[in-house]
Amino acid sequence: MPSKTIIEPFRIKSVEPIRWTTREQREExxxxxxYNLFLLPADDVLIDLLTDSGTGAMSTRQWAAIMQGDExxxxxxxxxxxxxxxxxIFGYHxxxxxxxxxxxxxxxxxxxxxxxxVIPNNTHFDTTRANIEFIGAEAVDLPIPEARQxxxxxxxxxxMDVAALEELIARVGRERIxxxxxxxTNNSGGGQPVSMENARAVSAVCHKHRIPLYxxxxxxxxxxxxxxxREDGYSNKTPKQITQEMFALGDGxxxxxxxxxxxxxxxxxxxxxxxxxxxxxDLLILTEGYPTYGGLAGRDLEAIAVGIQESLEEDYLRYRxxxxxxxxxxxxxxxVPILQPPGGHAIYLDARAFLPHIPPTQFPxxxxxxxxxxxxxxxxxxxxxxxxxxxxxxxxxxxxxxRRVYTQSHVDYVIEVVLAVWQRREQIRGMKLTYQAPxxxxxxxxxxPVTAEVPQLLEA
Numbered sequence: 001m002p003s004k005t006i007i008e009p010f011r012i013k014s015v016e017p018i019r020w021t022t023r024e025q026r027e028e029x030x031x032x033x034x035y036n037l038f039l040l041p042a043d044d045v046l047i048d049l050l051t052d053s054g055t056g057a058m059s060t061r062q063w064a065a066i067m068q069g070d071e072x073x074x075x076x077x078x079x080x081x082x083x084x085x086x087x088x089i090f091g092y093h094x095x096x097x098x099x100x101x102x103x104x105x106x107x108x109x110x111x112x113x114x115x116x117x118v119i120p121n122n123t124h125f126d127t128t129r130a131n132i133e134f135i136g137a138e139a140v141d142l143p144i145p146e147a148r149q150x151x152x153x154x155x156x157x158x159x160m161d162v163a164a165l166e167e168l169i170a171r172v173g174r175e176r177i178x179x180x181x182x183x184x185t186n187n188s189g190g191g192q193p194v195s196m197e198n199a200r201a202v203s204a205v206c207h208k209h210r211i212p213l214y215x216x217x218x219x220x221x222x223x224x225x226x227x228x229x230r231e232d233g234y235s236n237k238t239p240k241q242i243t244q245e246m247f248a249l250g251d252g253x254x255x256x257x258x259x260x261x262x263x264x265x266x267x268x269x270x271x272x273x274x275x276x277x278x279x280x281x282d283l284l285i286l287t288e289g290y291p292t293y294g295g296l297a298g299r300d301l302e303a304i305a306v307g308i309q310e311s312l313e314e315d316y317l318r319y320r321x322x323x324x325x326x327x328x329x330x331x332x333x334x335x336v337p338i339l340q341p342p343g344g345h346a347i348y349l350d351a352r353a354f355l356p357h358i359p360p361t362q363f364p365x366x367x368x369x370x371x372x373x374x375x376x377x378x379x380x381x382x383x384x385x386x387x388x389x390x391x392x393x394x395x396x397x398x399x400x401x402x403r404r405v406y407t408q409s410h411v412d413y414v415i416e417v418v419l420a421v422w423q424r425r426e427q428i429r430g431m432k433l434t435y436q437a438p439x440x441x442x443x444x445x446x447x448x449p450v451t452a453e454v455p456q457l458l459e460a
Contacts, residue, residue, distance in 0.1 A: 046377030054258035056403030069299030097294030101256025158186030191343020193226035222344030262307030362430025376417030
């Protein structure tokens with residue numbers, strides 16, 4: 001099979017027009033959005049790389065399955081297909097549908113955790129951290145040291161620091177740690193994979209201390225393909241076999257099916273603990289819906305049942321990982337600082353290295369993301385000092401690639417825009433906050449360009 005040219009392993013059957021804007025229009029639009037790309041109208045975005053969550057294109061098989069949707073309130077046969085598809089991959093006894101991943105997180109942490117608890121993770125993402133902190137617990141990130149060095153290459157940069165986990169358990173006590181999480185792939189850490197060896201070592205620590213291990217499984221298929229590519233002993237295994245082996249190391253998971261579920265909405269919570277599952281279903285009924293629909297339409301359950309299997313198809317994963325690397329490698333070859341190596345679902349620009357004249361207190365990631373929009377109508381997202389406040393160790397701009405949406409020509413356009421901004425990087429100014437919410441402030445914050453040296457606080 002030819003390997004030099006990346007081709008999409010699908011044909012396009014329906015198209016959606018995208019609208020061009022002028023730079024003058026984008027300047028006005030960005031001001032009106034208070035320099036927060038979340039507040040932009042989607043129609044005014046040319047290439048939308050804000051997130052890969054729920055923004056993918058569904059397949060003909062998914063659309064066909066939607067027509068089978070059973071909208072019964074209780075006992076829907078669509079739930080049976082949903083549950084069976086998930087259990088075949090994940091292997092957990094109890095499958096609880098939710099409207100998206102953060103709902104699964106909220107239910108898990110509300111039931112399993114209490115004020116004063118400590119939840120370790122390789123790196124928590126924004127909603128995970130916020131749901132933990134909302135109940136008064138502490139979210140602790142334990143990435144390996146290489147994960148904090150954007151330019152350093154490591155095959156499994158998403159790994160958890162096992163020695164640091166042991167030290168944390170010894171320091172705070174096992175009774176304060178109701179569960180340990182591993183995020184695959186590690187989104188806040190640059191979409192980097194976790195090795196089977198590392199997951200096995202974390203699982204061993206958890207079993208020794210009788211602490212449940214949960215996976216944040218949003219991008220499990222991409223993680224499995226990296227294991228197949230990079231870890232000894234897995235090259236001849238299928239992504240599904242690798243996935244099944246990894247999830248067998250844990251006790252449950254949370255999942256946003258808007259990522260590797262290949263759907264536009266939905267999620268689920270899995271556990272092997274029957275007592276915990278009963279409590280979670282009680283809370284689900286109170287806030288989401290009956291346990292056989294969990295806030296989703298039957299047609300959504302059907303789309304996820306098909307999509308979660310499609311995400312493990314090797315032709316798709318080969319294209320997915322290669323097209324992301326194509327973007328990252330072209331930028332890096334021109335000197336643009338990115339988090340290395342390229343991730344599975346996104347390329348992360350190192351905003352601190354891109355804009356060394358802008359201090360973290362002036363949100364270099366926000367400034368860079370704004371310039372990408374002004375230059376070419378590209379929407380991205382800051383993962384750094386605005387999103388995580390003082391907890392941020394890096395300032396990144398994530399270019400998240402929706403699944404089965406953009407072609408290689410679109411990616412080439414993104415490269416051109418980033419390189420144009422790179423050429424005039426010294427002219428870019430920092431940003432200052434004018435409004436922030438108490439939780440997840442990056443979604444709704446107002447900012448404006450800094451006109452003079454303005455001291456900023458990073459506390460969220």
